Amino acid sequence: MSAATDHDKAHGSEHGHGSKKSYLVGFALSGVLTFIPFWLVMAQPIGNPGLVAILIILFAVAQILVHTVCFLHVNTSGEGGWTLLAYVFTAVLLVITIAGSLWIMVHLNSNMMPGMMSGQASSTP
Template sequence: MSNADDRHAQRRDTDGLERYDTAPGDEYLGDIEVGSGLRGYVIGLGLATLLTIASFWLLGTNLIWAPGIPVALVVLAIAQMGVHLVFFLHITTGPDNTNNALALAFGVLIVVLVIGGSIWIMANLDHNLMPMNANMNVNR
């Protein structure tokens, strides 16, 4: 078996042609021409552009109830992050991407801890600090 056969699950269709099952963004560029690898990037760029246009379009319409707009924007942002992870960073569920997924999960954990800790510290300081008008009277 060749390298491409090991990397991708190969099957034969009823017409006898060989097809490869690959995850989006998991293109193998060993002996295949460059155009087939570029296709994944172009699809990712198109999806990311559509999601960006959709988020700006959503703000200008009355399609969604006004208090639901932030939730819709968060959903579109998460979808765009997924597109970037799959098509540009090539994070897939394949066995050879386990280290990439673990590194991504660790990075997300660190970012959540830093942002969550900062918000917790700022909220604690806001609650425990003296109000500004009381601080003005102390200095006199």
């Protein structure tokens, strides 16, 4: 047995790091998932900026998934399953943190600055 084979088995990479096809598919999908949001912003085919922002976020999430599967080779088997679990845990923490921060900012703005919301100046010094 060669030293490279022993090294691969020692680090749990018996299946290799990916094929040329998986890298090319990942590269093509990454290009498309980059071009479409760029086109949405530059050509402005949709008049609603909120909808464009949501679409860009969805394309960003899709690109994260493409990179994770095609380039990082994260899957549900073996050690990849633990990595996938770590990604899911990180995503849950991010959603909780972002949603909680937005919720706090909106409620602090509406509860602490009632005079500013209606356009009236506050009379307190």
